[in-house]
Amino acid sequence: MQFVPFEDGIEVKGQTVKAVVDGFNTFVVLGSAYLLDEGIGTPARNGLVNLELEGWYPQKSWLLCLQQIGKQLGDGLLMQSGMAVPRNVALPEGIHDIHSAIKAVDVSYHLNHRKNGRPMFDLETGRMQEGIGHYGYEPVPGQRKIICLCETPHPCAFDHGVLTAMAQRYEVHARVVHDEKQPCRKRRGDRCTYVITW
Template sequence: MQFVPFEEGIEVKGQAVKAVVDGFNNFAVLGSAYLLDEGIGTPTPNGLANLDLEGWYSQRSWLLCFQQIGKQLGDGLLTQIGMAIPRNARFPEGVRDIYSGFKALDVAYHLNHRKNGRTMFDLETGRMEEGIGHYGYEPVPRQRKIISLCETPYPCAFDQGVLTAMAHRYESNARVVHDETKPCRKWRGDRCTYVITW
């Protein structure tokens, strides 16, 4: 299901939160207004949300921000915000192609969230904390195809944007399609399935 945290007390890194502002492009003040309405950031004189990129913000508030954007402006904008994530969020080193990019996506997801004051992925030990779900990675043998099963509290359209931006970073002709034959978080499912081809 969308917009509902899996656990209370989860926080999101400010660098990732900035994707909301970037997703609004020339209308950054409007994106900032949604963040500020949920208590994320502080207002600047020009109407933008001042975000501490190294700071941490409530996931619940960020999800409420997405919910309001989706209700008032639609899925297209949620997809745009998702497409801004790969250029804003922290990623592990060693990503060099579409396969390593999608394999690293779940690690990056956990690197940009924290629980009980600790980042949810430890790069030194490889230990991952549970509590926010996962971005799945299943390459299809002998095909230019990856299946990604996304089980997160984020909106379906946002995740499709994240996956699309990741795919286009390495394969400009890539397509990301939501598998309509499978459950969808938008319709109260617990996960969405996306098919990435290039």
């Protein structure tokens, strides 16, 4: 299901939150207003939001912001915001092709969230905390295809954007398609399935 945190007390790094502003392109004041309406960041004189990029914000507020954007402006802006995430967030090392990029999405997702004051992925130990769901990675043998099951509280259009940006960073002509035959968080499912081809 979309927009509902899996656990209380989860926080999102400011770099990830900034993707909302970037997703609005030239309408950054509007993107800023959505964040400010949910108590994320502080207002600047020019109408933009001040965000601490290394700071942390409540996931619940972040999801409410995405929900309002989707309700009032539609999936297009949610997808654009998702596409801005890989430009803003910390990514693990060792990404060199589309396979390592899609595999790294789940690690990056956990690096940019924290629980009980600690990032949900420890780069030194490789340990991942549960509580925010996952981005799956399932390569199809012998084909230029990856199946990605997304079990996150994000809207499906947002995750579609995240996966599209990551895939196209390493394969310019990569295509990400939401599998409409599978469960969907928009239809109260617990996950969405995306098929990535190139």
